[in-house]
Amino acid sequence: MVALTLPDGSVRQYEGAVSGEKLAADIGPGLAKAALAIKIDGVMRDLALPIEADAKVAIVTRKDADALELLRHDAAHVMAEAVQELFPKTQVTIGPAIENGYYYDFARSEPFTPDDLVQIENKMREIVDRDEKIFREVWPRDQAIKYFKGIGEDYKAEIIEDLPGSEQITVYTQGKWLDLCRGPHLPSTGKLGKAFKLMKLAGAYWRGDSKNEMLQRIYGTCWADEKQLKDYLIMLEEAEKRDHRRLGKEMDLFHLQEEAQGAVFWHPKGWTVYRMLRAYMRRRLDSAGYVEVNTPMLVDSVLWQKSGHWDKFRQNMFVSESEERPLAIKPMNCPCHVQIYNQGIKSYRDLPLRMAEFGACHRNEPSGALHGLMRVRAFVQDDAHIFCAEDQVKAETKAFIELLRRVYGDLGFTDVKVKFSDRPPVRAGSDETWDKAEAALKDATAAAGLEWELNPGEGAFYGPKLEFVLRDAIGRDWQCGTLQADFVLPERLDAEYVGEDGAKHRPVMLHRAILGSFERFIGILIENYAGKFPLWMAPLQVVVATITSDANSYAEDVARTLTAAGLRVETDLRNEKINYKVREHSLAKVPVMAVVGMKEAENRSVALRRLGGNTQEILALAEATDRLRAECAPPG
RNA sequence: GCCGGAUUAGCUCAGAGGUAGAGCAACCGCCUUGUAAGCGGUAGGUCGGGGGUUCAAUUCCCUCAUCCGGCACCA
Numbered sequence: 268m269v270a271l272t273l274p275d276g277s278v279r280q281y282e283g284a285v286s287g288e289k290l291a292a293d294i295g296p297g298l299a300k301a302a303l304a305i306k307i308d309g310v311m312r313d314l315a316l317p318i319e320a321d322a323k324v325a326i327v328t329r330k331d332a333d334a335l336e337l338l339r340h341d342a343a344h345v346m347a348e349a350v351q352e353l354f355p356k357t358q359v360t361i362g363p364a365i366e367n368g369y370y371y372d373f374a375r376s377e378p379f380t381p382d383d384l385v386q387i388e389n390k391m392r393e394i395v396d397r398d399e400k401i402f403r404e405v406w407p408r409d410q411a412i413k414y415f416k417g418i419g420e421d422y423k424a425e426i427i428e429d430l431p432g433s434e435q436i437t438v439y440t441q442g443k444w445l446d447l448c449r450g451p452h453l454p455s456t457g458k459l460g461k462a463f464k465l466m467k468l469a470g471a472y473w474r475g476d477s478k479n480e481m482l483q484r485i486y487g488t489c490w491a492d493e494k495q496l497k498d499y500l501i502m503l504e505e506a507e508k509r510d511h512r513r514l515g516k517e518m519d520l521f522h523l524q525e526e527a528q529g530a531v532f533w534h535p536k537g538w539t540v541y542r543m544l545r546a547y548m549r550r551r552l553d554s555a556g557y558v559e560v561n562t563p564m565l566v567d568s569v570l571w572q573k574s575g576h577w578d579k580f581r582q583n584m585f586v587s588e589s590e591e592r593p594l595a596i597k598p599m600n601c602p603c604h605v606q607i608y609n610q611g612i613k614s615y616r617d618l619p620l621r622m623a624e625f626g627a628c629h630r631n632e633p634s635g636a637l638h639g640l641m642r643v644r645a646f647v648q649d650d651a652h653i654f655c656a657e658d659q660v661k662a663e664t665k666a667f668i669e670l671l672r673r674v675y676g677d678l679g680f681t682d683v684k685v686k687f688s689d690r691p692p693v694r695a696g697s698d699e700t701w702d703k704a705e706a707a708l709k710d711a712t713a714a715a716g717l718e719w720e721l722n723p724g725e726g727a728f729y730g731p732k733l734e735f736v737l738r739d740a741i742g743r744d745w746q747c748g749t750l751q752a753d754f755v756l757p758e759r760l761d762a763e764y765v766g767e768d769g770a771k772h773r774p775v776m777l778h779r780a781i782l783g784s785f786e787r788f789i790g791i792l793i794e795n796y797a798g799k800f801p802l803w804m805a806p807l808q809v810v811v812a813t814i815t816s817d818a819n820s821y822a823e824d825v826a827r828t829l830t831a832a833g834l835r836v837e838t839d840l841r842n843e844k845i846n847y848k849v850r851e852h853s854l855a856k857v858p859v860m861a862v863v864g865m866k867e868a869e870n871r872s873v874a875l876r877r878l879g880g881n882t883q884e885i886l887a888l889a890e891a892t893d894r895l896r897a898e899c900a901p902p903g
Numbered sequence: 904g905c906c907g908g909a910u911u912a913g914c915u916c917a918g919a920g921g922u923a924g925a926g927c928a929a930c931c932g933c934c935u936u937g938u939a940a941g942c943g944g945u946a947g948g949u950c951g952g953g954g955g956u957u958c959a960a961u962u963c964c965c966u967c968a969u970c971c972g973g974c975a976c977c978a
Contacts, residue, residue: 470907477905484974634969635905635973
């Protein structure tokens with residue numbers, strides 16, 4: 268007897284093994300038709316698979332959130348079938364479901380063209396219409412390798428060869444086409460539906476290794492129904508409108524040009540945002556007990572050799588020379604900070620020493636990595652190094668997390684992904700030191716009530732790290748904040764302090780940043796606010812716009828008053844209708860418009876209009892000034 | 904760096920082997936305006952750089968650069 272417990276708690280008894288297909292049919296014809304797969308004790312399996320033991324089961328239909336992964340994986344298979352039908356000399360490799368869709372990597376000497384994508388998508392719809400039954404088979408390993416080699420699928424053969432011996436080799440057939448796959452899959456291609464679309468063509472290295480040959484990857488998106496697909500496409504369009512590169516141009520914030528690849532030309536408006544953010548950070552750091560320093564940008568390679576950068580980081584450094592001395596533009600501030608630390612003798616009483624610098628760094632990033640403000644070659648970090656004793660690591664980490672959360676909160680981010688990267692395979696320092704460092708960071712995160720996901724083996728060679736990741740408008744993740752515990756650099760650069768015991772000790776260095784780089788963070792801010800900065804950060808806070816030229820001199824008066832109150836103000840005295848001016852400044856995302864006509868001029872008032880609103884508030888000039896001044900007060 | 908695509912007016916984009924186009928912006932007039940586009944006119948381009956094919960190349964071919972989408976990279 269096999270007893271199957273359904274999600275509603277009811278139990279169905281069977282004489283022997285039974286398939287999900289049969290179970291669904293027994294429950295009802297509607298469910299039989301809608302069934303895509305079955306979850307057996309929480310694990311998604313093929314509907315046709317016989318269930319031989321008691322289990323908790325749930326029939327999966329396209330209404331289930333879990334169904335998406337299944338649909339996307341099947342979409343990848345249907346796409347691969349379509350590709351091989353249209354382009355028989357193409358080899359298939361791997362094709363997983365991913366967030367929002369799927370991809371499949373193909374090996375083919377000819378490149379696919381955008382036109383090919385249209386053809387492939389049409390062929391996919393044909394395959395869905397054919398409603399090919401999908402079968403699972405278990406093959407002996409040798410036979411599978413021989414078969415795939417025989418039909419020229421060398422990549423598939425290689426995958427099988429590398430699978431652990433314990434793994435069953437399963438092959439899925441749909442129509443005349445088959446593919447090595449772990450599954451599970453839909454019962455037939457018709458179940459895929461039509462809510463998919465091919466999105467983009469890209470190169471991708473075989474097995475993700477740049478030493479290997481490059482394959483051609485086709486990305487697609489796939490959803491449970493047409494509405495979801497449409498919503499997703501609309502979301503992408505909306506996201507594109509917030510792209511910081513687009514808004515940066517539209518709002519005249521900054522530009523990039525080829526004579527200074529990866530370096531930002533900040534325009535007056537963008538630089539105002541930058542200055543506001545930097546002033547805010549200074550206030551936060553000051554009140555958190557940091558001291559600010561400034562260190563050289565061009566430094567003799569001797570220092571980089573001592574620090575280890577010359578060995579490990581040289582291909583990313585811009586180098587120069589003077590009078591036959593090799594120099595490098597600093598890619599990081601840490602070695603210079605140790606030089607300041609090392610001036611004079613430090614006592615345990617001086618610790619923790621929190622040394623901050625808005626240091627301009629240059630890194631020679633690969634050209635293909637450059638991306639707007641998010642990935643540049645010249646940037647300024649809100650960098651600081653906390654020199655402390657080992658037993659201070661936990662408290663300092665906790666204090667840092669609190670500071671970081673406060674800053675992110677002030678800047679409009681509450682949902683932040685945190686990763687904890689532990690010891691990498693190749694590392695410096697003893698296991699004992701690593702145990703201590705990892706435990707200290709973990710304790711501190713727990714004390715701060717911070718949840719993280721583990722990023723195994725991704726720590727720096729000198730210590731574990733926390734990474735704080737924000738997501739941009741188009742769904743890409745960017746690391747901004749970080750905290751890294753370093754036991755190595757103090758050693759290499761001879762940092763020491765005299766302990767209570769009168770003996771010399773090594774301090775620990777905590778490398779930490781909250782924004783990461785001003786450039787990247789402002790890019791994220793632009794996208795997060797869709798260009799509508801909060802009042803305190805807005806490059807231009809108020810535009811005084813006239814209705815008739817007779818109000819011009821009063822408008823100048825208003826602008827002078829507001830400017831004197833510390834606001835960033837411009838006037839718009841152009842000979843244009845007020846409708847036109849309102850539209851223009853709204854599109855330019857100016858937070859406040861002060862409209863003045865003859866009525867306002869006569870009784871010294873202004874009509875305030877807020878961005879996004881469609882109401883006006885008539886206030887006496889003095890009151891409007893007080894109010895706006897209060898509203899413009901920055902946090903911190 | 905690798906694969907693919909793109910590069911035409913300030914911006915967004917159309918176009919064809921034979922004198923280069925639109926919308927918006929700009930400029931000049933008219934209008935003096937009451938909360939998201941008043942009306943008319945003018946000007947604006949080495950069609951990314953270099954080379955080749957051709958009677959003729961911005962268009963076809965090669966090459967370089969940059970940008971875009973991924974991949975790799977991000978100590």
